Amino acid sequence: MKTTASRRIDSDTQSVGEVLRKPFFYRVPANQRDFAWTLEEIDILWEDITAALEDDRNEYFLGAIVLSQCDDEKTREIVDGQQRLAALSMMFAALVSQWRELKDEKRALGVFRDYLGTEDRRTTEVLPKLRLNELNDPIFQSLVLKGESVAASTKKAWPYSNKLLEAAFIRLREKLKLWVDEFDDTEAALIDLEEFLSNKTNRIIIEVGDESDAFVIFETLNDRGLELAVSDLVKNYLFSLAGTHLDSFKRTWAEVSLLVGSETLTSFLRHYWLSQYSLVRERELYRTLRSNVKSATTGRQFMDRIRKVADFYAALMNPEHAYWSDFPQETRLYLDALLLFKVTQYRPVMLAAMESQNPEDVSKLLKMLMVISFRYTVVSALGTGNLEKIYTDAALAIRKGQAKGLKSIFGFLKPAYVDDAKFEDDFASKPFTKAGVTRYALAQLNDFIESDSEKMVAESTGRITLEHVLPRNPGKGWASAIPKDDELADWVHLIGNLTLLEKGRNRGVAAASFAEKKTKAFSQSSLALNKEIAGNSTWTSTEIRLRSQTLAKTARKVWRVDY
Numbered sequence: 001m002k003t004t005a006s007r008r009i010d011s012d013t014q015s016v017g018e019v020l021r022k023p024f025f026y027r028v029p030a031n032q033r034d035f036a037w038t039l040e041e042i043d044i045l046w047e048d049i050t051a052a053l054e055d056d057r058n059e060y061f062l063g064a065i066v067l068s069q070c071d072d073e074k075t076r077e078i079v080d081g082q083q084r085l086a087a088l089s090m091m092f093a094a095l096v097s098q099w100r101e102l103k104d105e106k107r108a109l110g111v112f113r114d115y116l117g118t119e120d121r122r123t124t125e126v127l128p129k130l131r132l133n134e135l136n137d138p139i140f141q142s143l144v145l146k147g148e149s150v151a152a153s154t155k156k157a158w159p160y161s162n163k164l165l166e167a168a169f170i171r172l173r174e175k176l177k178l179w180v181d182e183f184d185d186t187e188a189a190l191i192d193l194e195e196f197l198s199n200k201t202n203r204i205i206i207e208v209g210d211e212s213d214a215f216v217i218f219e220t221l222n223d224r225g226l227e228l229a230v231s232d233l234v235k236n237y238l239f240s241l242a243g244t245h246l247d248s249f250k251r252t253w254a255e256v257s258l259l260v261g262s263e264t265l266t267s268f269l270r271h272y273w274l275s276q277y278s279l280v281r282e283r284e285l286y287r288t289l290r291s292n293v294k295s296a297t298t299g300r301q302f303m304d305r306i307r308k309v310a311d312f313y314a315a316l317m318n319p320e321h322a323y324w325s326d327f328p329q330e331t332r333l334y335l336d337a338l339l340l341f342k343v344t345q346y347r348p349v350m351l352a353a354m355e356s357q358n359p360e361d362v363s364k365l366l367k368m369l370m371v372i373s374f375r376y377t378v379v380s381a382l383g384t385g386n387l388e389k390i391y392t393d394a395a396l397a398i399r400k401g402q403a404k405g406l407k408s409i410f411g412f413l414k415p416a417y418v419d420d421a422k423f424e425d426d427f428a429s430k431p432f433t434k435a436g437v438t439r440y441a442l443a444q445l446n447d448f449i450e451s452d453s454e455k456m457v458a459e460s461t462g463r464i465t466l467e468h469v470l471p472r473n474p475g476k477g478w479a480s481a482i483p484k485d486d487e488l489a490d491w492v493h494l495i496g497n498l499t500l501l502e503k504g505r506n507r508g509v510a511a512a513s514f515a516e517k518k519t520k521a522f523s524q525s526s527l528a529l530n531k532e533i534a535g536n537s538t539w540t541s542t543e544i545r546l547r548s549q550t551l552a553k554t555a556r557k558v559w560r561v562d563y
Contacts, residue, residue, distance in 0.1 A: 014205050016062075016088055017198030020115045020129055025075045026067070027131040028082045030254050033232065034161035034262040035136045035168075037083050042168045045087055046175045053196040060196070062088075064204040080232070081203070082132070086140070087168065088197065089130050092116055093144045094172045095194055098180065102187070111194060116145055135258065136165055144169050160261060231265035233286045241299035252303045259310040260317070267344060268313050272306055275348035276399065279392040312354040316347055323354075331363040334370045340436055343373045345384055349391050349413070352398040364406055368413065371559045375418040378437060379555075380426045382418070390416045410563040420556045428545075428552035431493035439466050442500050442529060445551055448558045450528040457500060457527065464500045464527075467510075468492055469517070469539055477513030482541045491541055496548030499529050514539040 052060040065081030078085065092115040099108035113119070117128045132140045139162045142148040155163070176193075183189040235253055242249040260268045270285050280288045293302050315323035319332040319339070338346065346369040353365050376382050394412035397403035403412055410417075418426070432438040443457040443464070450456055457464055470481050472492050482491050491497060505521045512520075514536075522534040532550070536543055 012205055013202055015199050016201045016203065017115070019065075019203065019205060020089075020092075020198075023074065025127065025129060025131070026078055026085065027075060028078050028133045028137075030134045030250060032078070032082060032133050033229070033265070034133060034159070034257070035083065035086055035140075035165045036161060036263050037087060037168055038164060039167060039171050041083075042087060042171050043175075045084070046091075046172065049091075049197065049201065050179060050193070052200075053193060057200070059200045059202050062201060062203045064206055066206045066208065068208050076207070079208070079236075084203075085130060086132060086165075087172075088201070089116060090144055090169045090172050091176075091197060092194075093169065094176045095190060097147065097173055098176055098190060104187075107190075115198070134254070135159060136161055139165055159258075160263070229266055230282055230285050231262075231269055234269055234289055237286070237290060238293070238299050238303065241293070241296050243296045245296065245300060249299070249303055252307050256306055256310040259314040264317070268310065269306070271313070271344070271347045272309050272351060274388070274392045275309075275351040275395040276305070278396075279389055309351055309355075312351055313347065315354075316350055327359055327363055331366060334363070334366045337370050337440060338366075338373060340440055341370075341373050341378050343377050345387050345391055346373060348395040349398070349409075352395040353409075356398060361406055365409060368406070368410060368561050371561050372413060372416050374559045375423050376416050379423060379430055380418045381430075387416055407563045410561060417561060423559075424552045424556050427495065427555045428548040430495065431489070432495055432498060433493050435466055438495075438498060439464070439500065441495070441555075442466070442498060444558050445554055446500060446527055446529040448554060463503050465503055467499050467501045467521070469497050469499060469514070469522075469533060470544065471511045473511055475511050475513065477515075481514075481539065486541070491544055494544055494548045495551050496544040496546065499533060500527055501525055501530070502527070 049060055062084055063081070065085060066079040067076040068079050070077055092111055096108045096111050096116070099105075099111065115129065117126045119125070120127055126145075128141060128145055130140075131137050139150075139158070143150060143166060150166075155166070158166075179193075180186050180189050238253070239246060239249055256268075257265060266282065266285075269289075270280065270282055273280055273285060273289070277292070278288075289302075293299055311323070315321040316335070317339070319335045324332055324335070349369060350362075350366065353362055357365065376387065377384075390413060394403065394409060397412050398409065403409045432441065447456040470478060470488075470492055472488075474481065474488070482488065499522075501521055502525060505525060509517045509520050518534055518536075522530045525534070532547065533539075
């Protein structure tokens with residue numbers, strides 16, 4: 001045990017069973033992160049614990065959990081460690097479910113009462129040992145603890161973290177069922193697993209007197225090398241400044257987290273900082289913020305700012321956000337493309353512009369950033385280090401009034417605009433291996449070539465399919481298509497070998513000879529993209545190279561900024 005003179009901070013190593021059997025209830029505060037574990041983390045936890053059990057190890061150590069006391073003496077708030085505690089609770093719930101499948105209600109009830117909940121003898125109400133935050137807890141209680149089913153229509157409206165929660169519980173139940181099926185004595189295996197989880201799975205329990213102590217220990221843990229999210233460090237530091245405004249800080253943080261998503265909080269905070277203050281790496285964000293936000297007043301001002309900007313950031317992640325309702329339809333298409341490219345570095349520029357520019361210029365700037373991203377990141381695949389500085393400088397220039405129009409803004413962005421010659425060369429030689437990006441690029445090229453608006457393509461509707469003219473698995477008819485010593489992959493993914501077909505036209509001809517594909521598919525297609533292909537009598541590396549170069553010349557016109 002360790003105790004400071006000025007603060008009560010106690011630590012002790014306890015088994016999971018000791019923690020959950022104590023006469024305490026544990027809750028995740030509303031301001032804490034949503035459930036964020038993916039199936040990868042769930043699988044690792046399961047494999048680690050079952051391997052430790054099968055190897056007959058004395059213990060399996062799960063790291064630290066930080067608890068703070070509440071006004072209610074029977075309740076502890078979880079400052080850090082809620083993800084693992086939630087996952088462990090789901091493992092116990094899976095054990096309950098398995099006992100019930102074996103028609104052993106007595107043992108199922110025993111596991112539930114020991115680790116998951118107790119019954120209030122006066123009201124007969126079940127009191128759960130663990131409550132998650134406001135967003136996740138209703139699903140945790142109904143799905144995990146009560147075993148209730150949820151309609152598919154309801155699940156569609158769930159936020160991402162609740163979908164992760166459901167997926168985690170389903171995976172643990174599946175893992176447990178497959179695991180016990182390997183044993184002749186199912187009952188003994190279930191009891192062995194329960195006892196290992198309860199008695200040999202250990203955690204360091206750090207209990208602090210109040211929330212201000214929690215902020216101190218949270219930062220101490222980080223200094224000692226425990227992996228904590230930057231957003232958690234920022235949040236707890238801001239809360240430590242809040243004083244009498246703590247409840248207000250909590251509400252604001254919860255609203256921001258809900259708007260941008262808990263899994264995106266660190267990126268949001270950093271992009272806001274780049275947009276408003278200076279270039280900073282993620283690992284430096286917390287220290288930089290601490291050196292600039294030092295008082296309750298500046299902390300409150302910072303909270304107010306991120307709450308406002310969170311609305312804009314949420315819009316940048318969702319083309320259907322209400323913010324875009326008064327914008328032209330093509331604005332959503334630009335944002336769709338940026339989301340497809342999986343780029344985010346441009347967001348500081350947009351945050352600055354969305355606060356100060358008119359909707360028409362915001363839309364045009366979004367297109368400009370889409371074009372730059374396609375050239376710089378998607379096609380030329382250049383590094384992001386210089387890009388972040390360029391975008392930060394542009395954002396700050398907008399904030400300071402140094403860039404007052406699109407032409408002026410582009411002046412700051414121009415270093416990220418790949419010149420035509422390099423873009424054309426890179427486009428012609430790039431292997432297009434990502435289906436979504438490839439369909440997008442081909443659809444844009446087709447619509448630029450097509451003069452009849454009725455024949456233009458919407459690649460997101462599912463009415464077209466991606467086609468490799470020279471197949472990825474070619475038959476005998478393709479023996480002389482490429483030079484003898486060349487690799488098939490060097491040719492098959494070039495843009496010149498790729499096209500779009502109306503759904504169904506490629507049925508049965510995917511690996512057929514070029515003559516057959518031409519007759520049954522390309523000649524029958526109404527897409528402008530296929531007219532040149534249908535005009536060829538052969539399809540070899542020569543045709544692929546020439547078409548790649550032709551489409552690259554068109555691409556420099558499609559993805560272009562004219563300032």
